[in-house]
Amino acid sequence: MTTANPAHAAATAGAAPAPITRPDAQVHFGVFFQGVNHHTVWSDPRSGSQTDFASFVHVSRTAERGLFDAFFLGEGLRLRESHGRLHDLDVVGRPDAITQLSALAALTSRIGLVATQNTTYNDPADLARRLASLDVLSGGRAAWNVVTTDNAWTGANFRRGGYLDHEDRYVRAEEIVRAAQAIWDSFADDAVATSRDAASWAQPGSVAPVAREGRTLRTHVTPTVPRSPQGHPVLFQAGDSPAGRTFAANNVDVIFSAHGSDLDDALAFARDVRRRVVAAGRPADDVKIFPGTSFVLADTEAEAREKQRWLVREQVTPATSLSLIGQIWGEDLSHLDPDGPLPDHDPVARPIDGTRGAARQGADPTAIARALRTRAEQEGLSIREVVIATDRGHNGFVGTPDSVAERLIRFVRTGAADGFNISPWLVPDGLDDIVDRLVPALQERGAYRTAYEGTTLREHLGLRAPLTRRQANGTERTAVGA
Amino acid sequence: MAHQPLVVAVELDGFGAHPAAWRASTERPDAVLDPAALRRTVLAAENAGFAFATFDDALTTTDATAHPAEVAARLDAIVRASFAGPLTTRLGLAPRVQPRSVEPFHLAAQLASLDIATLGRAGWVVGDDDQPGLADALDRVVPETPEARRQEVRDVVTTVRRLWDSWEDDAVIKDVTTGRYIDADRVHNVEVTTATFSVHGASITPRPPQGHPVVIAPEDVLDPSLADVTLVAGPDAEEVAFRAERARRQGATRVLAEIAVVLDDDTAPGAGGQGNRGSAAQRLAALDAHVPWQPDALRFVGSSFGLVALLEQLAPAVDGVRLHPAVLTSDLRVLTRQVLPRLHATRLARAPRLGQSLRDVLGLDRPENVFSRKDVA
Numbered sequence: 001m002t003t004a005n006p007a008h009a010a011a012t013a014g015a016a017p018a019p020i021t022r023p024d025a026q027v028h029f030g031v032f033f034q035g036v037n038h039h040t041v042w043s044d045p046r047s048g049s050q051t052d053f054a055s056f057v058h059v060s061r062t063a064e065r066g067l068f069d070a071f072f073l074g075e076g077l078r079l080r081e082s083h084g085r086l087h088d089l090d091v092v093g094r095p096d097a098i099t100q101l102s103a104l105a106a107l108t109s110r111i112g113l114v115a116t117q118n119t120t121y122n123d124p125a126d127l128a129r130r131l132a133s134l135d136v137l138s139g140g141r142a143a144w145n146v147v148t149t150d151n152a153w154t155g156a157n158f159r160r161g162g163y164l165d166h167e168d169r170y171v172r173a174e175e176i177v178r179a180a181q182a183i184w185d186s187f188a189d190d191a192v193a194t195s196r197d198a199a200s201w202a203q204p205g206s207v208a209p210v211a212r213e214g215r216t217l218r219t220h221v222t223p224t225v226p227r228s229p230q231g232h233p234v235l236f237q238a239g240d241s242p243a244g245r246t247f248a249a250n251n252v253d254v255i256f257s258a259h260g261s262d263l264d265d266a267l268a269f270a271r272d273v274r275r276r277v278v279a280a281g282r283p284a285d286d287v288k289i290f291p292g293t294s295f296v297l298a299d300t301e302a303e304a305r306e307k308q309r310w311l312v313r314e315q316v317t318p319a320t321s322l323s324l325i326g327q328i329w330g331e332d333l334s335h336l337d338p339d340g341p342l343p344d345h346d347p348v349a350r351p352i353d354g355t356r357g358a359a360r361q362g363a364d365p366t367a368i369a370r371a372l373r374t375r376a377e378q379e380g381l382s383i384r385e386v387v388i389a390t391d392r393g394h395n396g397f398v399g400t401p402d403s404v405a406e407r408l409i410r411f412v413r414t415g416a417a418d419g420f421n422i423s424p425w426l427v428p429d430g431l432d433d434i435v436d437r438l439v440p441a442l443q444e445r446g447a448y449r450t451a452y453e454g455t456t457l458r459e460h461l462g463l464r465a466p467l468t469r470r471q472a473n474g475t476e477r478t479a480v481g482a
Numbered sequence: 483m484a485h486q487p488l489v490v491a492v493e494l495d496g497f498g499a500h501p502a503a504w505r506a507s508t509e510r511p512d513a514v515l516d517p518a519a520l521r522r523t524v525l526a527a528e529n530a531g532f533a534f535a536t537f538d539d540a541l542t543t544t545d546a547t548a549h550p551a552e553v554a555a556r557l558d559a560i561v562r563a564s565f566a567g568p569l570t571t572r573l574g575l576a577p578r579v580q581p582r583s584v585e586p587f588h589l590a591a592q593l594a595s596l597d598i599a600t601l602g603r604a605g606w607v608v609g610d611d612d613q614p615g616l617a618d619a620l621d622r623v624v625p626e627t628p629e630a631r632r633q634e635v636r637d638v639v640t641t642v643r644r645l646w647d648s649w650e651d652d653a654v655i656k657d658v659t660t661g662r663y664i665d666a667d668r669v670h671n672v673e674v675t676t677a678t679f680s681v682h683g684a685s686i687t688p689r690p691p692q693g694h695p696v697v698i699a700p701e702d703v704l705d706p707s708l709a710d711v712t713l714v715a716g717p718d719a720e721e722v723a724f725r726a727e728r729a730r731r732q733g734a735t736r737v738l739a740e741i742a743v744v745l746d747d748d749t750a751p752g753a754g755g756q757g758n759r760g761s762a763a764q765r766l767a768a769l770d771a772h773v774p775w776q777p778d779a780l781r782f783v784g785s786s787f788g789l790v791a792l793l794e795q796l797a798p799a800v801d802g803v804r805l806h807p808a809v810l811t812s813d814l815r816v817l818t819r820q821v822l823p824r825l826h827a828t829r830l831a832r833a834p835r836l837g838q839s840l841r842d843v844l845g846l847d848r849p850e851n852v853f854s855r856k857d858v859a
């Protein structure tokens with residue numbers, strides 16, 4: 001909300017003329033489903049069920065028709081609250097990600113299936129095995145989006161409670177990821193008998209028990225799932241702090257970032273990530289960057305902007321505007337008039353806990369509030385108007401399929417991003433015009449695949465072998481997708 | 483026939499219940515990792531008209547090198563059941579999960595998601611927690627005494643049921659006038675505290691179509707009064723009937739007998755290993771020559787007619803059976819071709835109909851929600 005930064009302005013004006021460093025780079029898409037935030041419009045007559053399996057089937061199949069790399073499910077392990085009460089204005093309720101993706105694996109054949117899974121409140125042996133099982137049954141299409149939410153508020157739903165210090169969230173994350181990799185590597189490539197007449201089902205000694213003792217975890221386990229056709233589930237990471245970026249550079253394949261609207265911001269983020277990746281001893285292009293984004297498409301630029309104005313008003317209802325202001329001020333402001341002025345006092349001093357649903361993690365509420373007040377006073381805006389004017393819903397691409405395609409190509413060819421993770425604002429049809437109109441516009445420009453070339457997610461993303469499956473000299477030990 | 487039709491369920495893990503089943507299977511040894519093989523198996527079970535399928539599971543094995551002859555790989559049961567969901571339309575799907583190996587909060591969401599994706603066909607076979615290697619595999623201290631373990635199983639089942647109730651059925655209101663998607667008064671924190679864990683909030687997943695997916699548990703794992711379906715095992719039909727009666731006295735709602743089956747299989751020419759064809763006794767002897775098998779359950783070895791006769795004999799004592807085919811590619815096929823059609827023709831059993839939930843198939847009511855009940859009181 002603080003970054004009032006209409007993306008189309010930044011991208012069309014091309015604030016700084018970034019050089020085209022990768023003239024052949026292709027645009028890749030993933031779909032992030034479904035966001036439990038005010039950007040998903042549930043009130044529109046076209047809006048269907050947010051939880052019925054059929055909605056998930058429609059979105060995943062549409063994405064596969066559009067040759068997307070991946071279908072993502074987010075995760076939040078406690079229902080969002082505002083002022084101690086269930087937050088009731090936005091979409092609520094999601095399936096368990098791995099369970100849902102396992103069902104979708106049976107109905108899709110190529111698209112990657114990404115499960116956002118928390119590192120703090122999962123058991124390493126159990127989580128590694130569920131991910132590996134999905135990876136095997138989907139023919140090598142699974143990924144783990146590694147998130148670290150560690151607060152005691154979420155921990156109240158789990159056996160260990162809020163056991164982990166915030167500073168240790170990435171210590172735990174690294175320990176659980178490394179334990180998972182060891183579990184995924186426990187079977188030798190030729191462990192399983194190829195004939196019923198073999199002396200034994202598994203070659204003796206071909207399944208290595210895993211023993212890990214770390215600062216935050218311990219497990220001694222004989223794993224039961226061999227590697228999939230892609231070697232390991234692909235690792236994604238979503239987390240923006242310096243510690244999060246370093247963790248990503250050391251461990252993962254893809255970053256799901258929040259830097260995808262402003263080209264300069266995206267470039268700065270990409271440079272920072274590549275510096276960390278090289279420092280970690282990996283090739284600079286070893287980690288792909290997929291910013292989250294959304295699209296508003298129409299036949300003309302004017303229509304697209306009109307549609308965008310309509311959309312933001314649907315997203316920021318009068319009640320939502322008061323709720324968002326209440327989150328900044330730290331008090332229930334639902335009694336205020338959304339068409340009236342902002343409160344004239346400063347917020348109560350306290351840290352905003354970003355994982356309760358707000359994206360302004362760590363930001364200073366007093367500074368945010370003052371900036372909003374200044375803007376409202378200067379432009380004569382009401383509460384709802386100033387929320388609309390500064391809403392993050394602006395942070396997407398608005399335009400005709402052709403103009404949006406040009407801007408996306410610029411992002412990937414300047415190295416600001418490798419792909420985009422799209423949050424549709426309408427369920428279940430929100431991806432349809434993207435697949436029917438934007439994907440062809442990209443294909444006409446030679447910037448988007450016209451068929452899946454591989455079968456695994458690792459192949460779609462153009463990744464190398466898993467980190468633990470490379471030899472010291474950089475060559476790959478196994479043929480990926482074999 | 484005076485009594486209700488029998489519910490006939492089938493266990494589909496691995497290559498079959500016999501530890502040497504992989505040698506007699508017509509599937510390749512790596513078929514336990516093959517989505518196409520899983521698809522074939524669940525479709526066979528659905529087309530045969532089984533009421534539901536179960537998927538055995540364990541988080542770990544004991545050291546695989548200690549039992550090199552046995553199959554050392556197995557995919558997570560919830561993942562398998564969920565994959566089977568959209569491939570089937572009538573078959574109930576019940577993964578086996580050890581209560582100790584999971585977070586109750588995650589398990590409630592996983593089973594609710596399976597129930598939503600299958601439009602009400604999910605069950606949960608409550609696993610036996612006394613599994614070799616499990617305590618070492620888990621990243622936490624676990625209760626070790628048998629009584630503490632039993633108590634934890636009870637607590638997990640009760641908590642998971644509360645989590646399924648944490649959303650009332652009509653919680654989503656989509657009230658455009660007030661801008662409210664959900665009625666916050668119809669979503670409840672579960673506020674559970676037990677000896678070994680606590681759970682504060684409501685589930686992240688709405689109440690599933692069945693209210694509660696069907697909780698299925700062996701009599702020695704969970705008190706029959708806390709299960710929807712109690713599984714009883716015994717060395718012979720008399721003992722099974724006795725235990726079924728005992729489980730009912732302890733509050734069991736539905737009782738299913740566990741039966742391991744090895745059937746005469748002279749129908750299949752061609753494919754397969756040496757153990758694949760012949761009389762049931764010959765097949766069993768060939769399998770046992772690789773690894774001897776001592777199932778806990780009542781074991782039937784013989785013709786399909788003999789099995790039907792056994793089921794007739796058990797019918798007054800139990801609500802149904804769970805069959806454990808020794809070798810899926812042999813015994814499941816014989817069950818499909820010779821046993822289930824006979825059971826259906828004589829009305830001893832009935833295939834699930836399209837649109838029935840697993841509760842419907844079992845004749846179980848959809849449970850009331852503990853939280854809305856409190857409102858009424």
Ligand SMILES: Cc1cc2nc3c(=O)[nH]c(=O)nc-3n(C[C@H](O)[C@H](O)[C@H](O)COP(=O)(O)O)c2cc1C
Pocket residue numbers: 073074075076077116118146147148149238239240241242243244245256257258292
């Ligand atoms: C684009 C993006 C998407 C995220 N999605 C999720 C999510 O679905 N579930 C979740 O628990 N956390 C999510 N997070 C939160 C992060 O994973 C992480 O836990 C949090 O940002 C703390 O890490 P940090 O301090 O490195 O930022 C997301 C973060 C970003 C940047």
